[in-house]
Amino acid sequence: MTTVEFRTPGALADAERWTAHNYHPLPVVVAEAEGAWVTDVDGRRYLDFLAGYSALNFGHRHPGLIAAAHAQLDRVTLTSRAFVHDQFATFCRGLAELCGKDLVLPMNTGAEAVETAIKVARKWGYRVKGVADERAEIIVAANNFHGRTTTIVSFSTDPEARADFGPYTPGFVVVPYGDLDAVRAAITPNTVAVLMEPIQGEAGVLVPPAGFLAGLRELCDTNNVLMIADEIQSGLGRTGKTFAIEHDGVVPDMYVLGKALGGGIVPVSAVAADQAVLGVLRPGEHGSTFGGNPLACAVGAEVVRLLATGEFQERSARLGARLHAGLEAMIGHGVVAVRGRGLWAGVDIDPALMTGRQACERLAERGVLAKDTHGSTIRLAPPLVVTEEDLDHALAQLAAVLKG
Incomplete structure (x- = not known):
C-alpha cells in the first residue's frame, strides 16, 4: 500500500518558523494559479473568493497582463x-x-x-x-x-x-x-x-x-x-x-x-x-x-x-447581482446581513453558529477561499473573471457550511 506524503504541513511549519507572525493565514499553501482558481502544493484546487483583497481583479495570470510583463522583462x-x-x-x-x-x-x-x-x-x-x-x-x-x-x-x-x-x-x-x-x-x-x-x-x-x-x-x-x-x-x-x-x-x-x-x-x-x-x-x-x-x-x-473597454465593470455589475441575490437568500438561514456592491460583499454570519474565521476554515475545506474580519463577518471578493458556475459553486459551499 502506497503512503501519500502531503507537502502542506511541512510548508506551513517552515513558514511559521521563519517569518514574523504578522498574519494568521488559512492552512493553504498555493503553488499555482490561473483565472479564479488556485492549486496548492498537494494538487488541491480552490476557488479564490478573496482575489488578494482586490489586487487580483483580473484574475490570476491574466494573459494580457502576463504578456505585457514578459515583454517588458526582456x-x-x-x-x-x-x-x-x-x-x-x-x-x-x-x-x-x-x-x-x-x-x-x-x-x-x-x-x-x-x-x-x-x-x-x-x-x-x-x-x-x-x-x-x-x-x-x-x-x-x-x-x-x-x-x-x-x-x-x-x-x-x-x-x-x-x-x-x-x-x-x-x-x-x-x-x-x-x-x-x-x-x-x-x-x-x-x-x-x-x-x-x-x-x-x-x-x-x-x-x-x-x-x-x-x-x-x-x-x-x-x-x-x-x-x-x-x-x-x-x-x-x-x-x-x-x-x-x-x-x-x-x-x-x-x-x-x-x-x-x-x-x-x-x-x-x-x-x-x-x-x-x-x-x-x-x-x-x-x-x-x-x-x-x-x-x-x-x-x-x-x-x-x-x-x-468597460468589460470588467459590466461583468462585476451583472455577476455581482447574482452573487448578492444568492447571499441575500441565506439571510435567516445562518446569515444575519449582507452588504456590498458588484463582486464585493460583506457577510455577517450568525455568531451563534460560528465565527468568521471558522466559516472561512470550513469554506477552505470545501475548496473556497475567503477572509474573515471583525468577529463573525466574512468578505467575498472573487476575481472579475469569475464565471456564473463558479459563483453558484461558492454559494452552494457557503450554504453547506451554514447548515453544518
Whole structure:
C-alpha cells in the first residue's frame, strides 16, 4: 500500500518558523494559479473568493497582463525616477484619462499612495488654502483602513492596528463613517482634506448611507476642502463601475489607487488629481526609487486598457447581482446581513453558529477561499473573471457550511 506524503504541513511549519507572525493565514499553501482558481502544493484546487483583497481583479495570470510583463522583462525593469523611460508617460496619461484628472503620481503600495495623498493635501493646505504652518487637519472615518504605516495607524480606530505603535502622528480628526453632520461639525479653517473610503472594506464592506458622499462633496466645495477617495480596494471595476464613488455621481479631488493597478503581478499604486492639487509638489519633495518603474508602468498601462473597454465593470455589475441575490437568500438561514456592491460583499454570519474565521476554515475545506474580519463577518471578493458556475459553486459551499 502506497503512503501519500502531503507537502502542506511541512510548508506551513517552515513558514511559521521563519517569518514574523504578522498574519494568521488559512492552512493553504498555493503553488499555482490561473483565472479564479488556485492549486496548492498537494494538487488541491480552490476557488479564490478573496482575489488578494482586490489586487487580483483580473484574475490570476491574466494573459494580457502576463504578456505585457514578459515583454517588458526582456527590455528594462528599473531606471529610478532619475531618468525617464518609454513606458512612463503611456501609463500616466492612460490612468489620468481614466480618472478624468490632469496628473498622476505613481508609487508602489497602497499605503504609499495614501501617504502621498496626505502629504499633498497638507502642502496644498499651506500653499494654496493658506493654513498656518503645522496646523493642517485631515478628517477621516472611524473603522477606516488605509494601510499600516505609523502615520496611517495614528488615525486608525482598530486596536490591533494601532496599539503599541505610538507616539502617533497628529493632524487627524476621526468622525463616524457615513455621518454628514459629524463631518460638518469637524470642519475648521485648518481642515485641508476629508479622506474616506467610498465603501469601507476592512470594516466589513460597509456602504455609506444614500446621499452621504454627495453631501460630503458639497461640504468640501463649500469649505474649500479637498475630497480624497481611497479606492485602493473599491476601485478599478470591483463594484460594477470603474470607481465605487461613481455610484453616487461624485468626483473627488483626488483618487488614491493601488492593488488591482498592478494586475496581481507587481505592486503599483498612484494618486490622481488635477494640476491645482498635485502641482504643489516640486522636485525632491516626494518620491520613490521603484515608483513608476518600467515593469510597473507596462503592467499598469495594460490594466488601464482592460478597464477602458468597460468589460470588467459590466461583468462585476451583472455577476455581482447574482452573487448578492444568492447571499441575500441565506439571510435567516445562518446569515444575519449582507452588504456590498458588484463582486464585493460583506457577510455577517450568525455568531451563534460560528465565527468568521471558522466559516472561512470550513469554506477552505470545501475548496473556497475567503477572509474573515471583525468577529463573525466574512468578505467575498472573487476575481472579475469569475464565471456564473463558479459563483453558484461558492454559494452552494457557503450554504453547506451554514447548515453544518
